[in-house]
Amino acid sequence: MTKGYNFSYTLPKSIKEAYPFHSHYFNSPSGKMHYVDEGEGDEAVLMVHGNPTWSFYYRNLIKYLSPEIRCIAPDHIGCGLSERPRDFSYRLEDHIKNLHALIESLSLKKIHLIVHDWGGPIGLGVAQRMHPKVGNVVLLNTAAFPAKEIAPSINLCRMPLFGYLFIRLGNGFIRGLTSLGVEKPLPKKIKEGYLYPYKGLLASALRSFFGKNNLSKSNLATYRFVKDIPMSPSHPSFNTLEEIGKNLSVFNQNKLMICWGGKDFCFHDYFFKQWQNRFPAAECNYFDQAGHLVLEDASPLIEEIIANFLKK
Numbered sequence: 001m002t003k004g005y006n007f008s009y010t011l012p013k014s015i016k017e018a019y020p021f022h023s024h025y026f027n028s029p030s031g032k033m034h035y036v037d038e039g040e041g042d043e044a045v046l047m048v049h050g051n052p053t054w055s056f057y058y059r060n061l062i063k064y065l066s067p068e069i070r071c072i073a074p075d076h077i078g079c080g081l082s083e084r085p086r087d088f089s090y091r092l093e094d095h096i097k098n099l100h101a102l103i104e105s106l107s108l109k110k111i112h113l114i115v116h117d118w119g120g121p122i123g124l125g126v127a128q129r130m131h132p133k134v135g136n137v138v139l140l141n142t143a144a145f146p147a148k149e150i151a152p153s154i155n156l157c158r159m160p161l162f163g164y165l166f167i168r169l170g171n172g173f174i175r176g177l178t179s180l181g182v183e184k185p186l187p188k189k190i191k192e193g194y195l196y197p198y199k200g201l202l203a204s205a206l207r208s209f210f211g212k213n214n215l216s217k218s219n220l221a222t223y224r225f226v227k228d229i230p231m232s233p234s235h236p237s238f239n240t241l242e243e244i245g246k247n248l249s250v251f252n253q254n255k256l257m258i259c260w261g262g263k264d265f266c267f268h269d270y271f272f273k274q275w276q277n278r279f280p281a282a283e284c285n286y287f288d289q290a291g292h293l294v295l296e297d298a299s300p301l302i303e304e305i306i307a308n309f310l311k312k
Helices: 013-018 055-065 092-105 119-129 152-157 160-169 172-180 188-195 201-209 220-227 238-246 248-253 269-278 301-310
Strands: 023-028 031-038 043-048 070-074 110-117 134-142 256-261 283-287
Touching (some): 013 055, 013 188, 023 092, 031 055, 031 092, 043 055, 043 119, 055 110, 055 188, 055 301, 070 092, 110 119, 119 134, 134 269, 134 301, 160 172, 172 188, 238 248, 256 269, 283 301
Parallel strands (some): 043 070, 134 256
Antiparallel strands (some): 031 070
């Protein structure tokens, strides 16, 4: 077990109403990993979130699907309600290993996969290693291959000084996403739900000064995820991402669907076309008035579309 921040949380009532799930914890190789496990059966839908969200992103989909199929939605180490180890690498390969260990521990016979943002390379990386168990695959505004394209705002956050000040001190990454990542403004309680697990160092210091120590809500992972975007072969995670990209063809055997927010400032149409080129037989649903958080903007229609696809 790594040394990390306290990872016990009591969700505020307003967030619990939107996210009314029982918490489960798994001793991953890197620390306590929180996950939602709703519904029953040895066949499940695995929902893998990206940066800087957490399993809260899938709350409506879990409610919609869990009466008919088991739904599992983990929080990556450092994210959501999982542990925040200081000595974890926060590299793509290690996120894959943690998720793989969780899924192996659940002894599932079949897994359908839904991935978003960084959940793409993490979830698809795991699925490639246990492909015989993988059923249908749903892609939500993500990439799982090296690309020369990167949003200017994301690239700015990768700059050492600006990134540290903006993300670590000011918590600007998650705050920006809850505004720029949607076309329909999020209700106040839902925005609070996204922000709840993360606090910038400045806010944490102020809370500590006033006797409200909240260091357990460190945003270290959101900062390290941005730093881990491999834009050149010299990056430590480049080979992992490249290998995942090379092996995407294994999913030609699976039914695959793409649900895409057309107004995404991060994963824009370049990435959508990349997926279409790789999987020309995939079922595509393009929501031209949805942003990066496509499950928010396209709800409730998108839940029905995904449910129907999983039944095929």
